[in-house]
Amino acid sequence: MINGVCNFCGQLLLVEADTQKDADWKATNICDCGQSKHQTEINKLEIKLNNLIGKNAESNGIFTEVEKNVYKYIFDAAMLVLNKDIEQAQFKVDGTTVTITAKGDKGASINRTKKTTCKEEF
Ligand SMILES: [Zn+2]
Structure with missing residues (x-):
């Protein structure tokens, strides 16, 4: 598990990912901010x-x-x-x-x- 960053609000979210890019993408998808x-x-x-x-x-x-x-x-x-x-x-x-x-x-x-x-x- 690594920290991904939501592309929109910058919130850090712990996700299962191999690369930082993948982690950021996953974090953006699961983030519950409105824009995301x-x-x-x-x-x-x-x-x-x-x-x-x-x-x-x-x-x-x-x-x-x-x-x-x-x-x-x-x-x-x-x-x-x-x-x-x-x-x-x-x-x-x-x-x-x-x-x-x-x-x-x-x-x-x-x-x-x-x-x-x-x-x-x-
Ligand atoms: Zn967000």
């Missing part, structure tokens, strides 16, 4: 968005990565949801629907759905 919590939520949001619409989207074999400018737009909307400025945002992109919804008093959930519809017209 907020940053942790942003980090989590980024990971989730990357899995659903970003560079990891293709790994599940269902979705594709959206255009960079679209990603930024959805990320900004997700931030508004996370900050409770709006309750929900929905995007239709690449034949899929991305919905970001505020969860109770903290956090947000992101869903991406793809409806497979076969339609013939004559």
Whole structure:
């Protein structure tokens, strides 16, 4: 166990880590100062968005990565949801629907759905 320093408030926290850098990162993540919590939520949001619409989207074999400018737009909307400025945002992109919804008093959930519809017209 070594002392890590929270990036935001400078509080020292004892964590299990091999390097000082790792210790600081862990301390920042577990620190309960407001800024740290907020940053942790942003980090989590980024990971989730990357899995659903970003560079990891293709790994599940269902979705594709959206255009960079679209990603930024959805990320900004997700931030508004996370900050409770709006309750929900929905995007239709690449034949899929991305919905970001505020969860109770903290956090947000992101869903991406793809409806497979076969339609013939004559
Ligand atoms: Zn802190």
